[in-house]
Amino acid sequence: MNALPVLPDSSAPTPLLVDGWSRFVAARTSAEFCDAWLTVLRDKFPLIVQAAILVESSDGQNYVPIAVWPQANSDMARMGEAVQRALTDRRVVVQPCAEPAGLWHVAAPLAVHDRIAGSVVLELTANDEMLPGLLRELHWGSAWLSNLFIRREHDAALAASVRSLGVLEAIAIALRHERFQQALFDLSNELRRRFAGMRVAIGLMRHGEVKLTALSEAATFEKSSPLVQAYSAAMNEACDLAQPVEAAAPEHDAPDSFRAHTALLQRTGAGRLLSLPITQQAKCIAVVTIEREAPAPFGEEERKWLETFGALLAPVIAQRVDAERGSWQRLRDEGRRFLAALLGPRHLLWKAGALAAALVLALLVFLPVSYRVSAKTVTEGETQRVAAAPFEGFLAASFVRAGDIVAKGQPLAQLDDHDLRVERAKWASERDQYDNKLREAMAGHDQTAMQVVGAQLREAQAQLDLLDDKLSRVKLLAPYDGVVVTGDLSQQVGTPVEAGKKLFEIAPLHSYRIILQVDERDIGQVRAGQSGELVMTGLAGEPMPFTIAKIMPVATAQDGHNFYRVEARLKQDSPLLLPGMEGIGKIGAGDRKLGWVLLHSLFDWLRLNLWSWGL
Known part of the structure; x- marks a missing residue:
């Protein structure tokens, strides 16, 4: 109590x-x-x-x-x-x-x-x-x-509450308008009313100098006028001092050292003014100048209100100014910030990253490397022969299949000859009958019968010759020593075959040619006579050198891309190489800069698309 x-x-x-x-x-x-x-x-x-x-x-x-x-x-x-x-x-x-x-x-x-x-x-x-x-x-x-x-x-607490409410009302005005210039104009009028001021000016920091941006009761003003220049000088003076500056006219108070503020007071005729720097992260971003006609100093409560107002207004100004920057201004500011981090104090990680980037760029531009064109590769025989069905018939037997080594004249398969032999016996009997008839016609000196029977005899003999020829080709023989590349009829014995159907494909041993499928984007780098190396899938540990022999001028489409067929010759035959083997071949296209090797595909794509867009 x-x-x-x-x-x-x-x-x-x-x-x-x-x-x-x-x-x-x-x-x-x-x-x-x-x-x-x-x-x-x-x-x-x-x-x-x-x-x-x-x-x-x-x-x-x-x-x-x-x-x-x-x-x-x-x-x-x-x-x-x-x-x-x-x-x-x-x-x-x-x-x-x-x-x-x-x-x-x-x-x-x-x-x-x-x-x-x-x-x-x-x-x-x-x-x-x-x-x-x-x-x-x-x-x-x-x-x-x-x-x-x-x-x-x-x-x-009550005074702080009233002060905070007034500050929030003023900040709300700064956030009310879409355009920041209009918001600053309304804010200057609100401050003039609240402090019973004669005039309120707001300046923003631009390119290291405070420029007058808003003036109470003046929607527009001439930026080069002496009055505006006086405001800018006073604001820059307060910004340089980094503290609020309060000055009075010389006739109302003792002269002080604030020359720019004294000059502004003499020009405007005000009795006292106060300039408040608005700081963000220890940097002055704006200045608010309040003029009064009366020479009475600003009270302690008014200074507290302004300090609170400045603390809350700083992020608003920073965000609004940042949001209203143009594209070029954003790019320039980001460039300046990057250079400041790169060339200024601290920011060790930025400097290390820039040094690493410069080193990588130097390597890309100046380091020469051997450029090689990669292409999918398959081996083919120097010459390939096809063993086809000589006539229609049924498959009686299959003696070899793909991958078997065969000698010249070795049977590969055999067709059923039963029907051929029956038909031959028939035509042989008819030939003997026509021969007897011809003899009888010759004994009777019947010229007409001799001509008719003679023709029939020759037809029967032709059929016999045809059947003998087919019987001689019932067995399919290997044309030369080689390897069966394709063909496996072991599961098709007894099935009918058509005349000319390919049954086997045979390639000679130790005589191959290399077929490279070069993408159309890289074909411009390939020339006849260039050398390269080939690595087969089954022989990954043994690169084999080759030389480009011929570039086929016709492209084929595979998997959505166009490929050119390029023929190459091995410089030295390998006993381990077999027809049909696949691998990767690399064609040496000379020395290029590392950057060109890594990025030329991207640049070619960009040039093509820009051309297609008409640029």
Whole structure:
């Protein structure tokens, strides 16, 4: 509960006590209230030698005196130990003074909502009889100080709330419009109204210099006019000083060193002005200048409002300015930031990355490497012969299949000759009959019969010759020593075959040609006579050199791409090589720069597409 200071027990109060109580009742400030409270306490307890009331500083880091009695002096430092114990232990501390002897220190913490907001410390002469009463009076009377601190915090919170609401209203104006220029114009008019100013100007940092961007009650202005130049000079002066600059006209105040602000005051006729730099990440991005006709200085509450406003406005300006940059401006800013990180201090990773990129670029541009065209490769025999069915018939037997080595004249397969032999016997019988008829006609000298029977005899003989020829070709023979490349009839015995049907394909041994399928995008790099190396799938550990022999001028489509057939000859035959083997061949196309080898396909594609688009 709140307790009033107790007056001494006498019929009439002393004049000093009445004076202290009058000051206590009439106090208007916290300092006056605390000073009167100490006076009343000292008047009631004369044993108090000196006293002080400490309150928490604005930054919350330490405690500073708000009132002292009788006056501040160096002897008060010896009361610090008692104050420290009271604040740490959160209780009243009574302890003797080490030097000079005979003095005692009393310190009581002042709590506000479970928080220590200050302390009362007294230095007094030893008096065992009056000490309990002093402690009781200190306990009761400290409630006045606690109420004072609560009221101060409430007033500060209320003022901060009002200030924050006003700042948010002003920030909302800066966010209201789509175009930032219009938002700044409305914001300058709002600031002029709020501070009862004569004029408010807002400038933005552009290319290292603050330029006037918005002027209250002036939607447009001439950027090269002397007035605008004066505003820009004053704003740059505040930006260079990196602190708020308040200046008054010379006739209202003593001249100061702010020359640009003094020149602006003389040009506009204002009594006082304040320039507030708006900073973002320790960099000045804008300046707000407020002019007043009256020479009265800006109050503490107004400065706090402006500081809060500047802290909240800084990110808004940075984001809006960044959002309204053009494409070239964005590119230029990013380039400058990159160069600053690359050439300026710190940013070791950027520098290492740039050095690595420069090294890679140098290798791409200057390092020569051997360029080789890769192509899918297959081996074929130098000459390939096809063993086809000589006539229609049925397959009687198959003696070989793909992969078998055959000798010249070796049977490959045999057709069924039963029907041929039956038909031959028939035509042989008819031939004998026509021969007998011819003899009879010749004996009877019948010329007509001789001609008719002779023709029939010749027909029968021709049929016999044809059948004998077919019978001689019933067995398919190997044309030369080689290997069967294709053909496996072991599962088709007894099935009919058509005349001319390919049954086997035979290639000679140790005489091959290499067929490379070169993509049309790389065919321009291939010339006859170029050398290369071939690695077959089954012989991956043995590269075989070859030479380009011929480039076929006809392309074939495979898997959505066009390929040219390129023939090559092995420089040295390999006994392990077989027809039909596949692999990868690389054709040496000379030395090229590493960058060209890696990127020429991309550049060719870009050129082709740009050409197709008409560029």
